Amino acid sequence: MIRLLLADDQALVRGALAALLDLESDLEVVAQVGRGDEVVEAARASGAEVCLLDIEMPGMNGIDAAAAVRRELPGVRSLVVTTFGRPGYVRRAIEAGASGFVVKDTPARQLADAVRRVHAGLRVIDPDLAAESLIDGPSPLTGRERELLTHALDGSPVSAIAARVHLSEGTVRNHLSAAIGKTGAATRSEAARIAQERGWL
Amino acid sequence: MIRLLLADDQALVRGALAALLDLESDLEVVAQVGRGDEVVEAARASGAEVCLLDIEMPGMNGIDAAAAVRRELPGVRSLVVTTFGRPGYVRRAIEAGASGFVVKDTPARQLADAVRRVHAGLRVIDPDLAAESLIDGPSPLTGRERELLTHALDGSPVSAIAARVHLSEGTVRNHLSAAIGKTGAATRSEAARIAQERGWL
DNA sequence: ACCTCCCCGTGACACCTGTCATCCGCCGGC
């Protein structure tokens, strides 16, 4: 019997996944949480062996949660399950110590198999995403560029971004100009969108 | 026995919801589709009585699908289930003839109840969203403003938008300026984001 | 020590953008 922890901020999806996985005779959902920063504690308390982690969660994202599990509970394996198949996510999830990466587009019946493989010590990675992840390569953005792009995501003017991060407008424009060049975009707004799609933020 | 159709583009979520609802003794999932434009046909073929529709779907969105069901199969009721609790969505879903509106944050056990109420002819609407929907009011945007905002969502420069819709740059700027005023934003990019959050697009 | 890379800043320049005034044609309501 494989003991599972589910982490997803959407209660409906979490409950539905629990129903789906509990149908399997060799799987048992022993814990459910809706926040990333509750994963380690719940996994420890419930004695979970495999954690199913969504990326988009309040408190802490699923990738950081996988890293925390890796650090605090070395025997427990993580399987990241997410809506968005962003290549950068795969790389970061694996680097964070996750054993698998599955998108929510995959057929429901394959999920239980993925869980079994991860539990057995194997890696499970969506083949298309793995290829994309290799093609795109790691993020070429510097720390500042990444930070400024996240603030540019909502279309704020440069002046607002500069005030938020306590930098001069000129510096902000220089960093964003570099990011625009690296993403091949024409505006900071487009650059921010592209970087997010690739999982660079 | 209530006959259900599920429409959600994420196969994993769709399968999981099916597992969850099939646990209820008085519910039966008789059809599953991953595209909005397959809903009517599948509902007709399977004899579904209630359709669970996600909004974000390829082919046709869940709100338009609800309208199509209303038109083609008057006896079938629709329950819109979505990730994003955007006030404008509630209004548009109800106007499209949906009998209920539920966000994916709601506890899993309440979903079956919502289905039963909708099947019984009652309306099911998230109370918080209903209130927000009334406060925000309907969209103040004109048709062109809405169209241009959707093209501005990705941060494209005005020149690109103008070329895409075959308008002069000046006209595009005028419409976007009006939209910026109506949304209280400072840039077209921010205006587009705000409009989308409110379900005006 | 030297080089490289990142970070921060300034100044200048061309271009893009948001705003406003003003015009036109069209349609629906009164």
Place this chain on the structure above:
DNA sequence: GCCGGCGGATGACAGGTGTCACGGGGAGGT
């Protein structure tokens, strides 16, 4: 018939934006 609202367009203007050149400081590698 008149008026208001929408769509489309132009011109002008202030201010925002992207780019480039240049400088300076600090951390890390050889």
